[in-house]
Amino acid sequence: MKRKTWITAIILVAIILVAFVVFPTSKSNSSEITATVQKGPFEILVYSSGQLEAQNSENIVVPAQLQDRDVRIYEINITDLIEEGSVVDSGDYVATLDQKTVEEVLNTAREELETAMNEFEDAKMDSNLTLSGVRDQIINAREEVEEFQIVLDESVYESPSVIRKAEMDLDKARRKLEQEKNGYVLKERQAEAKVERKKLDVQQKQTRADKLEEIYHSLVISAPKHGMVIYGKDNSGEKIKPGSTVTPWMPVIATLPDMSSMLSLTYVNEIDISRLENGQRVKLGIDAIPEKELEGEVVSVANIGQPMPKSDAKVFEVKIRIFGDVSDLKPAMTTSNTIYTNTLTDTTFIPTEAIFENDSLQFVYLKKGNTVKQVVDLGDQNENMTLIRKGLNEGDVILLTVPENAEELALEGLDIYQEIKERKIREELEEQKKIEADKKKPYVPNNNKRGNPSGGMIIIG
Template identity: 30%
Template structure:
């Protein structure tokens, strides 16, 4: 029995010790697993919550464009102008065909208020009627006067003939009686000749007065014809096929003409453009105009069609600047961009975004401007390394509106942050931001 009990004691102790060791190992394993979970949570919160949400830019070599971008407006190179008529009086638009309408020759495109010219026509017709009445009155007076003169002429002629007969009858009378009859006859002869001459003069004067009245009547009729022609000119018609485009009313802040406007005579109201050859008219700031040259290529994009782009060439650069608008002292220069190709979607009046290619560099590294930051007066970027970022100092070159060339410090396929990964934002009552690195991009305002 003793021998048996002695053999049982080691096994019980070993089993107890094994249970204690197993419990200790379980506690250690649980603690280790808990620690690992906490580390993973911390890593996930700080890694995924910050760095993994930062947008990246992958660097590659490509052609770099240095450009100047300005908005413009499409127009046709060649077009037919329809202008306000040169008529007497003021003009006021009372009808305009809808812009964009396709018209044929003879179609009415614009009408002006005829009331003023109708009033002038009525006055001219009244003046003509009065002149015609004056002529009739003149002719009546002339006829009455001529009738009276004809009677006087006939009487003078009879007196002349009677005195001649009496002179013949008294040829055997005394010399004194014959002399008296002869004197009477001479008197009647003179009176007859004078009356006849006055009659002829009156006929000539009457003819001249009638001719003068006829001239005045023709003038009155010509005036009526001119007013009637002016009345016809108040209706503008298309002279060829085309799409109607309103012209700008520069007396009204340059907006397009509309009903109620009062253009001056000769002002362009409508154009019928030739859509086969288009150009964009833009204005370049005086600061940039020295970089603009005839022959430079331009990328033209339409505001209405963001997915469409066209190519153009600068065909004209104005040598004289003008104020950008009525309230600005900034000087701008007109630049004309000829479209290299035609398209059915190109329409006069469309807004264009003209990107003038000033210079082009081939196969260079460039990055977005917002990816460049400043730290201790140095230009830096944040390069992606695994799950984190590291700072790197870079050297910069030329830039355009959105990108900037990197001359030293980066390589192909590097990935850089577009936001500062070190920037920590604390939300408190003062809404303060604490950045470990100055978080503003070069070329951008903070």
């Protein structure tokens, strides 16, 4: 009997459990997640991750002569480079540049110099020969003048026609002599100019060969001072490494950062960038040192955005100066940045997840006896909360989840929606008026500003 009683009890319990699972008692309000409208101070924050870099650093670059356009070496490879993060003293070895590239150009420059020197010597010889021939012609012309003078003197007793002919021959000989003298002056100038050009060409090629000679003997790069070596970046933003190419336009091989003053370089999306300005307070966390928290401030906000890789979105570069002890920080460490863009003292706000949208309406599910859809006028938001301009009061209870009968709920606050529409129309009209007014303003150049007379933004392509 006892055994049958136990079996019966077990079966009854099992039936009851199945009934609870298959036929739940109700889909009651216990599944609803609610929140209360709060009122108080509200901080508008922007979050971003960044990377540490030194505020000041000294660049290790290719030899200065290599940056001279006359050298005509437009790129050169790095054949060897010490490990990034190595600590060096002034004069210590850092890198070696490709000697073959310079050697080939140097040999060509020497050949060009030799050719130019030969042409210079040839030009001097040609000038001497040409001028010598013209001098002989002048001597001959002078002798002709003397001969015709003698003929004229001896024809004093001849007929007038003979005398006239002798006079004409003498005049012609004199004109020829003057022409030869003038021609000599011109040819002398031409010869001097030709020789001078060849001489200048030799000097230029000699200077270039000397520079290449200096470059060839300066391809072993040394550190200018004590510091930690951090690799530079090429045109694509990739870090320099052995085999990388440097150019006169991007000559940086590595940098020696000043570790006493650090920045966090971060990128902020275009939605949040309008909230940022210099001087705003920042809290920074260091991913590699979780227990370390630092203070900082925004010191630079880019005016021009740049596209994110593999995305249509744009981001803006922001630099944050770090305060406090930075002795244990290293360049390229990742930072978590919290930027305090604004603090409002007495505001109404709710969790952002409590806001729902239907077409152009933004509303919450408000519990006041019966649940209703309440239209709300939204303000700024931070990571978790959104400001409420109108539609809710402190202490109101709202749902964080969509209720089951959402489609049947009444919609309240259409007057708020109408106010929002009218405000947006006014703002658009004011913006349009401002644009039209700016177009009508006459252009007044400001000649006191050097380099950018208009005082506008310069965009470099």
